[in-house]
Amino acid sequence: MLNPAIDPSEGLIEQLDLAPLRKGPLDGLRFTVKDNIDLAGYKTSYGSPAWRDAHPAPVHNALCVDQVLAAGARCVGKVVADEFTYSLDGESFYFGTPRNAKAPDRVPGGSSSGSAASVANGLADFSLCTDSGGSIRVPASLCGLWGMRPSLHRISEAGVLPFQPSVSTVGALADRFDVLDAAMRVLLNSSVSPMPSPKRIFVLQDALEVADSAVRDKVGDALDRIAGNTGVAVEPVRFSEIVGEECELKVxxxxxxxxxxxxxxxxxxxxxxxxxxxxxxxxxxxxxxxxxxFDRIAALDNMARCERLFRQINAFFAPDTVVCFPTTPKIAPRKGSLNTLEAVMDFYDPTMTLTAFSGVARLPEISTPLMTVDDCPVGLSFVAGHYQDEFLLSSVREMTC
Known part of the structure; x- marks a missing residue:
């Protein structure tokens, strides 16, 4: 563990100073890298000392790292990831629990725990990280940050350690929307161009029913502000209406x-x-x-269901449509409280009910730090159709900034 004067995030594995490769749109910005993303010459732990010690240091950076270095950003550190990135709480058995700046007695969320902590505690302006079941969105929500999971495979995963290829994405966490927007456009190889305004904004009712009542109340307040910003009335929609059959969100x-x-x-x-x-x-x-x-053969039918849900959900999304819901159904649990199976399931089951929506449908999702419950942050997420990442970025700017 580094000295707190050097690392207020308590999430740095290595302090670095990797200079930009050239000037670009990220000039002057500092970033960290989650420790499942390769940095040339530095071993990648994947959240596991055993994995780190068994594998050589990479010769090349992950391509996403080179993208942001070549856009003018400076890398200031490699940061903690949950063990094998297989967690949403951010409490690492080996590397400790990075500090949640907005709620220091609570977990930061995972598996991009060090990424969130490094940004929220002022060590970096943004962090490169990954998401499959919510590993960008959950820490964004619990730490009060902006976080984006892009459409599946919009960003190169070369140099990112293998996890769940049909689900995993590279994305970013940032302390301000303009930083997130700039970093994501570099990663997406996207330019700023005129985009349509959102014409229809839906709130997913099933997600509100999963959320704690205090979170539901704050969602209503945030949506009133968004309707005022855009002049677009927010419409309720049920998951069954989206997929066109009687079906619950938890499926x-x-x-x-x-x-x-x-x-x-x-x-x-x-x-x-x-x-x-x-x-x-x-x-x-x-x-x-x-x-x-796990019986992988018995599960083949559910893998086929994922493909059907992908088609059904994306058929709902017109080019001018956004759906919103709370990123997480509750605020961050207290540190050390997830020590029984009951406590773990009380956090994971409702949380993954919400995060799985974009995961199944391969949607871009942005968690926004628009809500506070009991002095703790909780995110409000917006999603658009598959490969409508630029439209989503533009829409979130219009709705929230």
Whole structure:
């Protein structure tokens, strides 16, 4: 652990000073890199000392790192990731719990815990990180940051350690919207060009019903402000209306994304764990027990369901349509409170019910720091159709800034 004077985030693995490769739109901005993304000459831990020690340092940066260095940004550190990035709480058995600047007695969210902490505590302006089941969006929500998960495979994953290829994305967390917008446009290889204004803004009612009542109340207040900013009335919509059949939102997680993620984890990280038998952290060991017991053949029907949900959900999204919902259904749990199976499931099940919507549909999603409950931040998310990332960035600017 570095001296707090050097690292107020408590999430730095290595302090760095990698100069920009040339000038560009990110001039003067500092960034950190989640420790599942390669930096040339530095070992990548993937949140696991055993993985770090068993693999050589990469020769090349991940392509996304070169993109932002070549756009003028300076890399100031490599930061903590949850073990094998297989977590949403941000409490690492090996590297500790990075500091949630807005709620220091609470978890920062994971698996991009160090990324969120480095930005929220002022160490960096933005952080490169990854998301599959919510690993950008959950820390953004719990730490009061701007965070974007882009459309699946819009950004190169070359040099990002294998996890869940059908779900995982590279994205960013930032302290201001203009920083997020600039960084994401570099990563998306996108220019600023005129975009239509959102003509229809929907709020996903099923997601509100999953959320705590205090969060629901704050969503209503935020949507009133958004309607005032845009002049567009916010319309309620149910998940069954989006997919065109009687179906609950939780099917995205329980009968879809969860099985796809687990099967892919078996084939990527699981193969290495079974072969090398590394030491595993206590919390990850419990989760990995479910992976070991998982019947991938029985789950094939749910993988097919993911594809059907992708088509159904995206058929709903016209080019001028945005859907919103709370990023997480509750505020950050207190540190050390997720120490029983009941407590873990009380956090994970409702949270992944919300995060799985964009994961199944491969949608771009931006979590915005628009709400506070009991002095703790909680995000409001906006999503647009698959590959409508630039429209989503433009719409969020219009709705919230």
């Amino acid at each position: 995205c997680n329980l009968n879809g994304l969860r099985d796809l993620q687990t099967a892919e984890f078996q084939s990527t990280v699981g193969n290495w764990i079974e072969a090398c038998k590394p030491e595993l952290g206590f919390t990850f060991s419990m989760a990995y027990g479910n992976v070991q017991r």
